[in-house]
Amino acid sequence: MKKTKKSVTPLNFTGGWDYAPAPESKDHVQLKDRYDLFINGAFVKPLSGKWFDTINPATEKRIAAVAEAGEKDVNSAVTSARKAYDGVWGKMPAKERGKYIYRIARIMQERARELSVIESMDGGKPIRESRDIDVPLAAAHFFYYAGWADKLAYALPGATPRSVGVTGQIIPWNFPLLMAAWKIAPALAAGNTVVLKPAETTPLTALKLAEIIQEADLPPGVVNIITGAGTTGAALVNHPGVNKVAFTGSTDVGKIIQKALAGTGKRYTLELGGKAANIIFEDAAIDQAVEGIINGIFFNQGHVCCAGSRLFVQESVMKTVVRKLKDRLETLVVGDPLDKNTDIGAINSRMQLEKIKKYLKIGVNEGGEMYQAACSVPSKGFWCKPTLFTNVSQSSRIVQEEIFGPVLAIQSFRTLEEVIEKANNIPYGLSGGVWTDKGSRIFKVTGELRAGVVWANTYNKFDPTSPFGGYKESGVGREGGLHGLMPYLQHV
């Protein structure tokens, strides 16, 4: 490849013809001013007597108040889940169970627009993503697992599959509705009942899902949705009536849960952090690889456990790739999550923004060269410009630690052996990406990367039929596909 001429002025992406604001309407969205806990098929006031506000991270304005479930509330949710399991759901013919799950999926599709707008309002993610990815994929998970409900015998040939009982599920704030679907759908298909706790900053779509579950006429207590923060989650994990815990979130909390569960006999799956290596070889389709890197790290503001946050570029194309990334950064639209043209929305919370800022400072102090898009960001709300770091190394903290924001750390490599060693040299092992035009190299790299998911010449592709989960500090267990059914079944 020919080298870039030094004297060339960079392309100009500012001024001139621009896109006018194109905000998605939120007139059709119906939100209550205050949400109670969804227990035993009805919304009930919390025994704790406490509520807290959930805000729009793009405006810092309050959207609604949600209940804070205390220990007694958790107990009441688990008790109703147990009653529903023993009395109805556990005994129901599998085919009937499937019908309910299909019904949830269909209602989600019918209300897709409302769900995507709320998802963007509550969490800050661009409407393009919630409309095209989060909501359709969440419905797809319900459809997929609904199909398994009466075919469990085929999932475990030679064994008689049995459900586990009451499952306690805790989900994160980055994909609120999608994670609820990942957790609830397989649990129900396998015949379990559910107590789900959404994250405190993004509880609204889970509560909307509770309304959908009501509308689908699911027997009371089969799914209970309780809101709250860490203490609520801890009460759920530690409740003796829970048979299985499913958690998606940070590695720190995952470790606490694992300790708490040791010796209790409760089953658990943990889907934790990541620091994926995205590897570009010199023969890759460079422009498409650059697009893949952009999607890999800036999808959902980088609030993605499998984000491609470490980039390894073969040295011969390093300059070209970095130049192309910088040009692409200038065309990313940062701003109002409800605008249909927005590529990068708001950071989910002030706390997360502070964490990202802390890492930016660390990166600069460590000698990293920081490059940010020239875009402006709104004065209200939580924002971080898309950021690239070059001149970093394996020992840099921004290379080793999960930032969970729109920050990409770029390193070069010379040989395949070197890049595999560096890619695996990290406490995490959730995902990875490889970009090359050579098929044999794809197999070599994917075979040697210690990561649960490795994408080749693409990134961040999800499908309900495909298992997802990590090695090492990225967690235990798999979600999605046939594998995702296993944690919810006893093999008798």
Added chain:
Amino acid sequence: MRETRSALRYSVTESPAIDQVGVDERVSRMTKRSIKKESKLQALKLAMSMLDLTTLEAKDTPGKVRQLCIKAMHPHDLLPGIPAVAAVCVYPNLVRVAKETLEGSGVKVAAVATAFPSGMSTRKMKLEETRWAVGEGADEIDMVISRGQFLAGEYNFVFDEIAAVKEACGAAHLKVILETGELSTLDNVRRASDLAMNAGADFIKTSTGKIQPAATLPVTLVMLEAIRDYYYTTGKMIGMKPAGGIATAKLALQYLVMVRETLGQDWLNPDWFRFGASSLANDLLMQIVKEHTGVYQSIDYFSKD
């Protein structure tokens, strides 16, 4: 001598691989941009000013070409502020008529040459035709590449042909038609783009309009990316012209989004980007009028020439 020099100036190994799935995904992202209100009106007018209003039929006559030229200069005088198109594109034997009609208007005359659309002729004839078209007054020459030789891997032949036509053009601008509908893969589109730019093209153009598929968004993206890389390598700007199959304003705006996000603002003018089209003009006009009045008018309110 010439063969050696060519080999030094273009080798297929300098063209990067193209991944079709990735190209399609990027295109789909860009087609989802929402263009509304003032942004839409501005883009519609911009697209109008980038038109190469084209008639390339064997039944073309001086009368028909004259009418088209008047449309080119006065697309819709009922509404002030609508720009004239960039050029009128005709066969070489009608260049003189077009030139006379467009005299002093600033609208350019483009002529297809080099045994358009097939290119199945000798180099001597192609060069002669080019010189003749320029002599008749063509400001721009739209040549076709020899696809047969290209697909046979005779890159030097194609390279030298383009270089020779460029020389024959003199002061006239050269647009090189790759006829991407016959090149089969995006890898080939990229190679042909790189080859044409290195050989002296001022513009690269997708299609003759006589072969299906003609211009598509994925093919155009690959060509724009080739232009971008060439710019960074040489410092030279090359123009882009998708042609054929672009009949609606909505599609035209998607092309503009692609230019904006691939090459930036400097390419968003008729000097560096053109649409080869005929029926697109009236759809653009219809949308422009709609932006002003709020209602769509019947197609009978727009002149068909």
